[in-house]
Amino acid sequence: NAHANAAPANSNGAPINFSSRAGLQSADPTLEALAQDHWNDALSNSVAVVALLLALYSPSLWWIDPFGAIVISFYIIYSWYETGKEQIEQLTGKSAPQEFIEELLELAEHFDERILVVDTIRAYHFGPKFLVELEVVLPRHTLLEESHDLGMELQYEIEGREEVERCFVHMDYETRDYDEHVVSKVPELREQILRHRRHGSMHTSSVQTSCV
Missing domain, CATH: 1.20.58 (Methane Monooxygenase Hydroxylase; Chain G, domain 1)
Incomplete structure (x- = not known):
């Protein structure tokens, strides 16, 4: 036995x-x-x-x-x-360790001299690997072609890491003090932001007209 x-x-x-x-x-x-x-x-x-x-x-x-x-x-x-x-x-999408997020932040900040600031960075579990979201600020007058190519290059760099399943890079021309994903859920906040943006566009147009 x-x-x-x-x-x-x-x-x-x-x-x-x-x-x-x-x-x-x-x-x-x-x-x-x-x-x-x-x-x-x-x-x-x-x-x-x-x-x-x-x-x-x-x-x-x-x-x-x-x-x-x-x-x-x-x-x-x-x-x-x-x-x-x-x-x-x-x-259930647990957040990535803070050390990993800081490592990605440093990589993005020094990736290209045209990057002014990394406004937002998120990394959370997508199964055993991580899903990464970045919001990067470029100079306001950067061409669409340049910003798109830079965003894709940064995406490829981060997705090349073994721990990352998918990376999304959002290119912006200014920092924002609110979560853009929350705006769509709050009609009052969305209307306030759109009204402010329209006012800013009208002001820019009037300045250009006066200069002409």
Whole structure:
């Protein structure tokens, strides 16, 4: 019986090593979960073998088997709880670590001398990798062709990183003290901003006319 119980633990050795190496190399959550499953199987089988050998050696140690089973059960419950918690956080768009965001910010600020300032930067989980949003300010009179090409080059640079799934770069000509995505949800704020923008356009037109 001891030999029969030991066989599954040995047979799991190869899958554990392969799954662990593959999971670390590819950062694939499926392979990581598979490696964890193999590890739990091997651990529980190993405890069962040790408990059986101790019970055969001394019948008074019969209690080690149920005690070991209880300990292993709690360990497996805890390990899968941590795995599930991590996956749920990734699926619900948890923010990226601050160090990673600061690294992207430094990259964008020094990417091209035409970039005046990075107005907004966001990075959050999109599954196991990150989705990045950037709002970059260029000189007001930058040609559309130049701003588009610069934005695409910055997008390619960030999406080339292993941790990034997708990057969106928004080019602007001024900084804004409000979240542009909130404006569309608040009619009063949207009307106020549009009215201010129309007033600014009329003022610019009148100045140009007077100069002529």
